[in-house]
Amino acid sequence: MRLDKYLVECGIGSRKEVKKIIDNKLVSVNDKIISSSKENVDEEKDIVKYRDEIIKYKKFRYYILNKKGGYITAVDDPKDKTVMDLLPEWVIKKDLAPVGRLDKDTEGLLLLTNDGQLNHRLLSPKSHVDKTYYAELEKDISEDNLEKLRNGVDIGGYITMPALAEKIDDKKIHLTIKEGKFHQVKKMLEAVDNKVIYLKRISFGKLKLDDMELGEVREVNLEDII
Incomplete structure (x- = not known):
């Protein structure tokens, strides 16, 4: 891979900005200062440094x-x-x-x-990635309404998939859903005659x-x- 492309892919700057950086002799490959943008580097083996800091190439971040x-x-x-x-x-x-x-x-x-x-x-829609939210509610939530959330509720012509709903206290719950409909958590609570006043997602799939x-x-x- 050309050095200028490598640096652009690593987020150092645009092609024009990177060329200027190289011209100013701020980039080294294997501890050798490089002055040509056309220099080829092996992204797996070569050690590229910008201002003496190692710039690691990752295709995806x-x-x-x-x-x-x-x-x-x-x-x-x-x-x-x-x-x-x-x-x-x-x-x-x-x-x-x-x-x-x-x-x-x-x-x-x-x-x-x-x-x-x-x-x-x-x-x-086929992935059904679990998303868990911590929600603070306007009103106390009953076990009956928690059960409705678990079974699925109508949020405007769409019945939500079964969810996990855990009561923390009268006005606080954890809700785990598999879809990602627009304003879904808020609409689900509205469907059981309640309202979300604070919402935080605490997990997404394996991420916590x-x-x-x-x-x-x-x-x-x-x-x-x-």
Whole structure:
């Protein structure tokens, strides 16, 4: 692979920016300063450094974010702040996109990747990936209404799949669903005459929020996801 392409793929900059970096002798391969963008590198064996820091090549990258409220799940938006604004500088953003979405006011676990095939796979209706939410409610929830959530409720012409609904206390629950319909958790609670006042996703498939701080980002591996 050409050195300039390698650096672009690693998120160092655009092709034009990378050429300038190389011209300024800020890149080395196997501890040898390289001055040509056309230099070929072996992404599996060669050690590439930019400003003396090793730049590791990964075709696909996977990050989990503990999303803050007030940010929309999108790559860009002309009006609102997006989850991309929450990502620190060390995250390589080239072709990065969120997997699915969390509502603007919803917090919690969001996966971002440049692996389009995985993104499609996880969002496919056939996949039925478990998503667990912590929800605080406007009113006390009865065991009868919890049972309705477990069996499936009508959220506007669509009957939800069976869910796991666990009561934490009178106004707090854990709800695990397999679909990802628009505003699904909120609509499910409305279907049992209640309202979500706070919502946080705490797991997505094998991924768990655990002790991540609000706004924190972690890089994960493919085997952590599937």
